[in-house]
Every structure is written in structure tokens, then in C-alpha cells.
Amino acid sequence: MxxxxxxxxxxxxxxxxxxxxxxxxxxxxxxxxxxxxxxxxxxxxxxxxxxxxxxxxxxxxxxxxxxxxxxxxxxxxxxxxxxxxxxxxxxxxxxxxxxxxxxxxxxxxxxxxxxxxxxxxxxxxPGLFSLARVWAGAVLPGSRCETFWGPGVSQGHSDAVRRLPGVADARAYTIPVPAALEALEGEDAPPLSPREKHTRVCYVAAEEGADREAIRAAITGMPHYFRDYDTQVHFLSRQDLEREHPGLPHGGRVLCRGRTGWEAEHTARMEVRLALDSNxxxxxxxxxxxxxxxxxxxxxxxxxxxxxxxxxxxxxxxxxxxxxxxxxx
Amino acid sequence: MxxxxxxxxxxxxxxxxxxxxxxxxxxxxxxxxxxxxxxxxxxxxxxxxxxxxxxxxxxxxxxxxxxxxxxxxxxxxxxxxxxxxxxxxxxxxxxxxxxxxxxxxxxxxxxxxxxxxxxxxxxxxPGLFSLARVWAGAVLPGSRCETFWGPGVSQGHSDAVRRLPGVADARAYTIPVPAALEALEGEDAPPLSPREKHTRVCYVAAEEGADREAIRAAITGMPHYFRDYDTQVHFLSRQDLEREHPGLPHGGRVLCRGRTGWEAEHTARMEVRLALDSNxxxxxxxxxxxxxxxxxxxxxxxxxxxxxxxxxxxxxxxxxxxxxxxxxx
Missing domain, CATH: 3.40.50.720 (NAD(P)-binding Rossmann-like Domain)
Structure with a gap:
């Protein structure tokens, strides 16, 4: 071969x-x-x-x-x-x-x-989850798909925190809101805002003498990345950060719901899930x-x-x- | 257009x-x-x-x-x-x-x-579930996929019961065994037999004067369809069968687990689920x-x-x- x-x-x-x-x-x-x-x-x-x-x-x-x-x-x-x-x-x-x-x-x-x-x-x-969304849209016209990410480490968000002054190292986790997942089980759930769908949790090792409250404010106010979410910020030592958050797990799910039948009287649900030790x-x-x-x-x-x-x-x-x-x- | x-x-x-x-x-x-x-x-x-x-x-x-x-x-x-x-x-x-x-x-x-x-x-x-199996096999070499069907009405199995002498009408449900789904959460779960993965439940409207025990024995002993499964048979009137089992719901899931990392030290799980009011x-x-x-x-x-x-x-x-x-x- x-x-x-x-x-x-x-x-x-x-x-x-x-x-x-x-x-x-x-x-x-x-x-x-x-x-x-x-x-x-x-x-x-x-x-x-x-x-x-x-x-x-x-x-x-x-x-x-x-x-x-x-x-x-x-x-x-x-x-x-x-x-x-x-x-x-x-x-x-x-x-x-x-x-x-x-x-x-x-x-x-x-x-x-x-x-x-x-x-x-x-x-x-993009990739496997995109395929799920395209499949649902093609097979169930008018269906609704919601994509949830996590629980897992968002590398882009971690990098954004790491670039802040006074930050030695950081991990930013993305966590789906359980109530949002439940809401989608019901019929005709209203559209969900970013804040309603995901929580952000940051673990930050600050440099010695850094102003922790200033770091916290810089994170929670950061547009696109954190401001539109309920964001928790936890400080810990660099050693603890490395020991407690060594990996890059991630995952998520795409939940699609559509209708079938002459009068759209029946429900069809499709879901794709991933759970990864290493993204x-x-x-x-x-x-x-x-x-x-x-x-x-x-x-x-x-x-x-x-x-x-x-x-x-x-x-x-x-x-x-x-x-x-x-x-x- | x-x-x-x-x-x-x-x-x-x-x-x-x-x-x-x-x-x-x-x-x-x-x-x-x-x-x-x-x-x-x-x-x-x-x-x-x-x-x-x-x-x-x-x-x-x-x-x-x-x-x-x-x-x-x-x-x-x-x-x-x-x-x-x-x-x-x-x-x-x-x-x-x-x-x-x-x-x-x-x-x-x-x-x-x-x-x-x-x-x-x-x-x-075959179809969407096949795509999930091929994707898992392509992306995670050596991964294992288990496919579960149901809970839902198996039309082929219902037809097989309906063809038995003395049966007026029937529905055969396929139901995943909860313990089998749980077993797959564990590491290195052993291969599952058909009986360990699915239960069959039949609702049968017998013709007047038919020998119910003969029907029950014919169902539970039927090769390929029922013999390799724990199969329950319930008798009810034709009216009740039509009233209580009017639809053809079905669904199922494909659960795949593979390994990533230099020494295959990390786990990756992929799952596709369907829940359909009408198959x-x-x-x-x-x-x-x-x-x-x-x-x-x-x-x-x-x-x-x-x-x-x-x-x-x-x-x-x-x-x-x-x-x-x-x-x-």
C-alpha cells in the first residue's frame, strides 16, 4: 500500500x-x-x-x-x-x-x-456538529437546532484571559446551563440568549502583587468573550492550576427538533453528543x-x-x- | 424554480x-x-x-x-x-x-x-446511524460502536406476530435494556448479546377462541425475531390495542467510544440519538x-x-x- x-x-x-x-x-x-x-x-x-x-x-x-x-x-x-x-x-x-x-x-x-x-x-x-445541523435542516424543514458546548476548556477564551496584565496562566471553561437543556425538552421553548445557554468559569493564576479585582473586572467585562455570560473567576496558585486543570477536555451537543406528519402533528428529535478527554x-x-x-x-x-x-x-x-x-x- | x-x-x-x-x-x-x-x-x-x-x-x-x-x-x-x-x-x-x-x-x-x-x-x-458508525470508525480507529433501537414499534416484528394463527392484530416493541446502556459508560465493557441489549414486548389481540398459550409459545420461540430476547407477551382486546397503541414511534442511539493520545490514554465518546413520534x-x-x-x-x-x-x-x-x-x- x-x-x-x-x-x-x-x-x-x-x-x-x-x-x-x-x-x-x-x-x-x-x-x-x-x-x-x-x-x-x-x-x-x-x-x-x-x-x-x-x-x-x-x-x-x-x-x-x-x-x-x-x-x-x-x-x-x-x-x-x-x-x-x-x-x-x-x-x-x-x-x-x-x-x-x-x-x-x-x-x-x-x-x-x-x-x-x-x-x-x-x-x-465546525465539522461533525455542522453535519448534524445540515442533516436536520435537510430532513426536517423548519426544524430548530441548538448547539451547546462543554463542559470543557475553551482554548480561545483561556488565551484571552492569559493576555490580560497580571495574569500568569489561566483556564476558561464553558459549561452548558442545565435549565437550558431542560427547556429544550418542552414544546416551543423560546429562543435562548448566550447567557441562558452557557456559563463561563475561569481559573486564574495571578502574578505576584497583581490586582485581582482589576483582573476579575477585566475578564467579566470583556466583550464577545465574557461580558454576555455569567462568568465566575477563581484565583489559585500556578502550581494548583497546573495540577488541578492539566487537560484540555471538551465536548458538547447539537439538539434538533422538527415536525413530521400531514399537519406537522408529530415531533422528531435528533441529537449528536461528544465528550472528549482531549479536544x-x-x-x-x-x-x-x-x-x-x-x-x-x-x-x-x-x-x-x-x-x-x-x-x-x-x-x-x-x-x-x-x-x-x-x-x- | x-x-x-x-x-x-x-x-x-x-x-x-x-x-x-x-x-x-x-x-x-x-x-x-x-x-x-x-x-x-x-x-x-x-x-x-x-x-x-x-x-x-x-x-x-x-x-x-x-x-x-x-x-x-x-x-x-x-x-x-x-x-x-x-x-x-x-x-x-x-x-x-x-x-x-x-x-x-x-x-x-x-x-x-x-x-x-x-x-x-x-x-x-441503515442511514443516519450508519453515518455515525462510519464517522466513528474513520476518526477513531479501533473504536467500538453499539447501536440500540427503541423504545419503539418494530414493524417487521409486529408483522411476524400478526402472521401467526389466531392473531387478529399485534404490536411488537423493542426496548433497550437500561443496564446495557449503563454498562457502556464503564471502561472496557464486555460485548453484549442480543438479549443483554434489547427486550421485546408484544401486545396481541387474539381471535375469539384462540389458544393464547399456543400464541405465546409461538412468539417467544420464534427464531431470529424473538427467541434470542427476553420477550413479554400481553393480550388485550382489538379495541384496546388500537386505542392504546395507535402510533408508530421509534428511535434509538449509536454509542461510540474510542481512544486518542500517543498511548491511547484518553477517551472520546460520540453519540447519535433519535426519538421519533412517527418512524x-x-x-x-x-x-x-x-x-x-x-x-x-x-x-x-x-x-x-x-x-x-x-x-x-x-x-x-x-x-x-x-x-x-x-x-x-
């Missing part, structure tokens, strides 16, 4: 998650890690795989079939995804929902101009399955940008179609 | 479910119902749509774009699906899991020879979305048999791809 050669761009939590996932995918192999840090300071776990400077991406394009981009949606992917898609098929997990259309358009243009294929915004939300590891697993699908679409002659909404699910699986039909359909 | 013209073949519970679903799909319209009963005895709900004999299918092929086959998997679809696929794109809900490969091969040959497209085994299981109405909704996808694949030039595993999810939706990316991704 000719293995698909995969390059990882960016070796943070997500890049390490992709590396773990590649270890269990027999039809793909890691052939390079690309980093903006000095390569000799980045120590990866897979033996015999070179770590190179991100500047070497162009020169090394022939050593990989698919690049998995594991950098940030805010600053990195808007630049890197189009640049990389010019040369190789890519997969990214761009997750700034409001900016997906412009990101898609930019990468689509690059991939078409370079004759490659890009599978964008892959993961679990970046699971997202890495999704990206690896997407790299397989992207390579198959590319070798079948498809060009341009795609999302998981465009991917036949069988292409994600290492198993041949007839075995999927026989064993899993 | 040019509406997709849909013909329904078979006007039982599922055919009526498809008719209801078409009412809420603005881009499709019902243009004919085909039945093996005398057409003048079949009264459909959509005004102005002709009911014709199934024998007229060949002559009427030009009045429909896609045929949705709503007949039975045991006797009808193995014959009708290949015959119809020779002439028009079709959708069916063939659900005898063990015979899917041969059904797929027969319809694939017919569709290729006729230059059409057939989307087979659509519904929720045939929801299945009808899925078939209608599949008719849309089948027509799009066909008009894009694809030929042969497909299943939901081969369908890009966006093709199921009436919304254009850019709107799906903007609002649901």
Missing part, C-alpha cells in the same frame, strides 16, 4: 494531536513537521521524521502529499492556508464562524490557481481522516476548496466502500 | 410519510402515486395528483424525475428496485442488513445499464432529502448505485452551498 505522506504545519496542541492520530492511521504517514520556532528546539515524538522551518515549506513541497495546518484561526490560517494551498492539497480547522465565507473564497482561489484541493474548517465544530487530540483525529479524504478527492481530479459538507462520508474511512456497506451500513 | 417531480411507489405507512414530507419540500413535487392495489380504491391526500397502477410505471416514466420506492425489503424491493432503476433515478430504503451487498450489486448493474442513478438503503438505520414519517423525510440528492447526482452525470455513505451531505439540503457555509457550518 502506498501511504499518503502528511506534513504537519505548526506543532502546538493540535499539531501534537495530529501526530498521535497519524500513529493509528495505517494508510498515512508523517513525513515532516514545519514550525516557525527554531527547528532544533522542537522535539517531536515520531522517530526519524525531520522538523523543518516553516520557511522551507516551498522547497519541501515534494516530500508531502497533504499538509495539515495546525496553526491559529485568528492570525495564521488566513495567510497560511491560501499560501500552502497554492502548492499542495491542504486541510485546516479554521473555526472563526463569521469569517468562514471569506476564508473559503481566498483558499478556493489559491487552490484553483495552484491546481490543488483544500478541505477547510474541519474538526467537530486537540480528537480534532487531530478528524483532521487526519480529512487528509485521507482530501487526497482521494485530489487524486480523483477535484480542485478548489471544500468543507466536510462536500465530502462523501466513505472517503473519510480507510475501509473500502464494499466493506463499509457490508459491515457498517 | 424547476421542481423535481417525484413518484411514490407503494402507498402504505412509508408512502404516506413520503407524501407528508414532500408537502414541506418546496423544491420537489409529487406527480404520481403507483400502487398494486386497484388505483380507484387508494385515496391520497395531495389534491390533483393521479394514482396509477404499478403496471403503468413503464408508460409513465416520463412524468417523474425520481421514484421513491416505499415497498417492503423482504419481497418487493429486490425485484422493484432493479426494474425501476433501469428507467429512472430511484431512492429506496432497503433495510435487510445482511442482503445489502447483493441488493446493491443488482441495482448498480440495472442503473448502469439504464444510465440512471439509485440511492439505496436510505433512512435512519415512517421521519423515514419519509429522509427519503425525500435523498431524492433531492439523487437527482443532483444524476444531473451531474453520475450513474449507478450509491448509499448515503457516498453522498456529500450538502446535496441533501435545499439551501445553496454558500448559505450552508455561512449559516450552518
Amino acid at each position: 502506498q501511504q499518503i505522506r502528511v506534513g504537519i504545519v505548526g506543532y502546538g496542541n493540535l499539531g501534537r494531536g495530529v501526530e498521535c492520530a497519524l500513529r493509528r492511521a495505517p494508510d498515512l504517514k508523517l513525513t515532516g513537521v514545519f514550525t516557525r520556532r527554531p527547528p532544533d528546539r522542537v522535539h517531536i515524538r515520531t522517530p526519524g521524521v525531520p522538523v523543518r522551518s516553516a520557511d522551507a515549506l516551498e522547497a519541501e513541497a515534494d516530500t508531502v502529499d497533504v499538509l495539515i495546518l495546525c496553526t491559529g484561526s485568528a492570525e495564521d490560517l488566513p495567510v497560511q492556508s491560501p499560501a500552502c494551498a497554492l502548492r499542495r492539497p491542504i486541510v485546516d480547522s479554521f473555526d472563526t464562524h463569521a469569517r468562514i465565507p471569506e476564508h473559503f473564497a481566498a483558499v478556493d482561489a489559491a487552490a484553483r490557481s495552484g491546481g490543488t484541493l483544500a478541505l477547510l474548517s474541519a474538526g467537530w465544530d 486537540p487530540e480528537f480534532t487531530g483525529c478528524v483532521l487526519v481522516a480529512c487528509a485521507r479524504a482530501a487526497w482521494r478527492l485530489y487524486t480523483a481530479g477535484e480542485r478548489g476548496a471544500r468543507t466536510l459538507l462536500d465530502v462523501p462520508p466513505a472517503l473519510l474511512s480507510p475501509l473500502p466502500p464494499e466493506e463499509l456497506r457490508r459491515t457498517l451500513l | 424547476q421542481q423535481i417531480r417525484v413518484g411514490i411507489v407503494g402507498y402504505g405507512n412509508l408512502g404516506r410519510g413520503v407524501e407528508c414530507a414532500l408537502r414541506r419540500a418546496p423544491d420537489l413535487k409529487l406527480t404520481g402515486v403507483f400502487t398494486r392495489r386497484p388505483p380507484d380504491r387508494v385515496h391520497i391526500r395531495t389534491p390533483g395528483v393521479p394514482v396509477r397502477s404499478a403496471d403503468a410505471l413503464e408508460a409513465e416514466a416520463d412524468t417523474v424525475d425520481v421514484l421513491i420506492l416505499c415497498t417492503g425489503s423482504a419481497e418487493d424491493l429486490p425485484v422493484q428496485s432493479p426494474a425501476c432503476a433501469l428507467r429512472r433515478p430511484i431512492v429506496d430504503s432497503f433495510d435487510t442488513h445482511a442482503r445489502i451487498p447483493e441488493h446493491f450489486a443488482a441495482v448498480d448493474a440495472a442503473a448502469r445499464s439504464g444510465g440512471t442513478l439509485a440511492l439505496l438503503s436510505a433512512g435512519w438505520d 415512517p414519517e421521519f423515514t419519509g423525510c429522509v427519503l425525500v432529502a435523498c431524492a433531492r440528492a439523487a437527482w443532483r447526482l444524476y444531473t451531474a452525470g453520475e450513474r449507478g448505485a450509491r448509499t448515503l455513505l457516498d453522498v456529500p451531505p450538502a446535496l441533501l439540503s435545499p439551501l445553496p452551498p454558500e448559505e450552508l457555509r455561512r449559516t450552518l457550518l
Whole structure:
């Protein structure tokens, strides 16, 4: 079997998650890690795989079939995804929902101009949860879906707290409000505000002598991130933070309710749930399955940008179609 | 907008479910119902749509774009699906899991020879639940999925009871065993037998003077259907059966658990749940979305048999791809 050669761009939590996932995918192999840090300071776990400077991406394009981009949606992917898609098929997990259309358009243009294929915004939300929402909308017209995230660590929100003056380290948890989940069990529940759906809980290690009340006020007043939510802030030592909050668990659910019958007299409920000990590891697993699908679409002659909404699910699986039909359909 | 013209073949519970679903799909319209009963005895709900004999299918092929086959998997679809696929794109809900490969091969040959497209085994299981199993297998190699059905009315099992001598009418419910659901929460739960996963509960209206103990023994000893399960049999009058068990609710869940991390040290759980007031109405909704996808694949030039595993999810939706990316991704 000719293995698909995969390059990882960016070796943070997500890049390490992709590396773990590649270890269990027999039809793909890691052939390079690309980093903006000095390569000799980045120590990866897979033996015999070179770590190179991100500047070497162009020169090394022939050593990989698919690049998995594991950098940030805010600053990195808007630049890197189009640049990389010019040369190789890519997969990214761009997750700034409001900016997906412009990101898609930019990468689509690059991939078409370079004759490659890009599978964008892959993961679990956007990703698996998007599929649930599209399915519900397609099958149950007029249905309503509510998405809940957590309980789990929001990395974007944790970063936002960490950037505040006086903060040494922080974890921000997102927790669904139990009453909101219950309300959706009832008929015709009214729309829920952000505050009614989720609570935010922050654990903060302050620097010595920092003004804790100022930190608390800066967090709870932060627009977009915390101001629209009931936000709790707890202070603890750096050691306790590391000991009590070592992991990056996450998860959530998409709850959809629609109607069937001649007079819409019957209810149909659909739900997708995820509970993950490690968010970046699971997202890495999704990206690896997407790299397989992207390579198959590319070798079948498809060009341009795609999302998981465009991917036949069988292409994600290492198993041949007839075995999927026989064993899993 | 040019509406997709849909013909329904078979006007039982599922055919009526498809008719209801078409009412809420603005881009499709019902243009004919085909039945093996005398057409003048079949009264459909959509005004102005002709009911014709199934024998007229060949002559009427030009009045429909896609045929949705709503007949039975045991006797009808193995014959009708290949015959119809020779002439028009079709959708069916063939659900005898063990015979899917041969059904797929027969319809694939017919569709290729006729230059059409057939989307087979659509519904929720096979269907949505299959997608969950394939997703889990693709993303979490080595993961384990357990599928539970119910609580709900199993139409195949109800029919099997109804065919017994002395039975006037019957409903057979499938109910997941709570202890089995709990066992899966634990680590490394052992494999579950059919009896450990599901209970069967039958409500039977016996004919006057029938031997109830003989009926009970015939049910609980019936191979495949009831013998491998703890099966309860309750007798009640025909009136009570109709009053207390008027609907065809169903549902179920697919529970998948896999591992992530370098040493597989973390757990990831994925679950898909359905709770349906009406099984045939929801299945009808899925078939209608599949008719849309089948027509799009066909008009894009694809030929042969497909299943939901081969369908890009966006093709199921009436919304254009850019709107799906903007609002649901």
C-alpha cells in the first residue's frame, strides 16, 4: 500500500494531536513537521521524521502529499492556508464562524490557481456538529437546532484571559446551563440568549502583587468573550492550576427538533453528543481522516476548496466502500 | 424554480410519510402515486395528483424525475428496485442488513445499464446511524460502536406476530435494556448479546377462541425475531390495542467510544440519538432529502448505485452551498 505522506504545519496542541492520530492511521504517514520556532528546539515524538522551518515549506513541497495546518484561526490560517494551498492539497480547522465565507473564497482561489484541493474548517465544530445541523435542516424543514458546548476548556477564551496584565496562566471553561437543556425538552421553548445557554468559569493564576479585582473586572467585562455570560473567576496558585486543570477536555451537543406528519402533528428529535478527554487530540483525529479524504478527492481530479459538507462520508474511512456497506451500513 | 417531480411507489405507512414530507419540500413535487392495489380504491391526500397502477410505471416514466420506492425489503424491493432503476433515478430504503451487498450489486448493474442513478438503503438505520458508525470508525480507529433501537414499534416484528394463527392484530416493541446502556459508560465493557441489549414486548389481540398459550409459545420461540430476547407477551382486546397503541414511534442511539493520545490514554465518546413520534414519517423525510440528492447526482452525470455513505451531505439540503457555509457550518 502506498501511504499518503502528511506534513504537519505548526506543532502546538493540535499539531501534537495530529501526530498521535497519524500513529493509528495505517494508510498515512508523517513525513515532516514545519514550525516557525527554531527547528532544533522542537522535539517531536515520531522517530526519524525531520522538523523543518516553516520557511522551507516551498522547497519541501515534494516530500508531502497533504499538509495539515495546525496553526491559529485568528492570525495564521488566513495567510497560511491560501499560501500552502497554492502548492499542495491542504486541510485546516479554521473555526472563526463569521469569517468562514471569506476564508473559503481566498483558499478556493489559491487552490484553483495552484491546481490543488483544500478541505477547510474541519474538526467537530465546525465539522461533525455542522453535519448534524445540515442533516436536520435537510430532513426536517423548519426544524430548530441548538448547539451547546462543554463542559470543557475553551482554548480561545483561556488565551484571552492569559493576555490580560497580571495574569500568569489561566483556564476558561464553558459549561452548558442545565435549565437550558431542560427547556429544550418542552414544546416551543423560546429562543435562548448566550447567557441562558452557557456559563463561563475561569481559573486564574495571578502574578505576584497583581490586582485581582482589576483582573476579575477585566475578564467579566470583556466583550464577545465574557461580558454576555455569567462568568465566575477563581484565583489559585500556578502550581494548583497546573495540577488541578492539566487537560484540555471538551465536548458538547447539537439538539434538533422538527415536525413530521400531514399537519406537522408529530415531533422528531435528533441529537449528536461528544465528550472528549482531549479536544486537540480528537480534532487531530478528524483532521487526519480529512487528509485521507482530501487526497482521494485530489487524486480523483477535484480542485478548489471544500468543507466536510462536500465530502462523501466513505472517503473519510480507510475501509473500502464494499466493506463499509457490508459491515457498517 | 424547476421542481423535481417525484413518484411514490407503494402507498402504505412509508408512502404516506413520503407524501407528508414532500408537502414541506418546496423544491420537489409529487406527480404520481403507483400502487398494486386497484388505483380507484387508494385515496391520497395531495389534491390533483393521479394514482396509477404499478403496471403503468413503464408508460409513465416520463412524468417523474425520481421514484421513491416505499415497498417492503423482504419481497418487493429486490425485484422493484432493479426494474425501476433501469428507467429512472430511484431512492429506496432497503433495510435487510445482511442482503445489502447483493441488493446493491443488482441495482448498480440495472442503473448502469439504464444510465440512471439509485440511492439505496436510505433512512435512519441503515442511514443516519450508519453515518455515525462510519464517522466513528474513520476518526477513531479501533473504536467500538453499539447501536440500540427503541423504545419503539418494530414493524417487521409486529408483522411476524400478526402472521401467526389466531392473531387478529399485534404490536411488537423493542426496548433497550437500561443496564446495557449503563454498562457502556464503564471502561472496557464486555460485548453484549442480543438479549443483554434489547427486550421485546408484544401486545396481541387474539381471535375469539384462540389458544393464547399456543400464541405465546409461538412468539417467544420464534427464531431470529424473538427467541434470542427476553420477550413479554400481553393480550388485550382489538379495541384496546388500537386505542392504546395507535402510533408508530421509534428511535434509538449509536454509542461510540474510542481512544486518542500517543498511548491511547484518553477517551472520546460520540453519540447519535433519535426519538421519533412517527418512524415512517421521519423515514419519509429522509427519503425525500435523498431524492433531492439523487437527482443532483444524476444531473451531474453520475450513474449507478450509491448509499448515503457516498453522498456529500450538502446535496441533501435545499439551501445553496454558500448559505450552508455561512449559516450552518
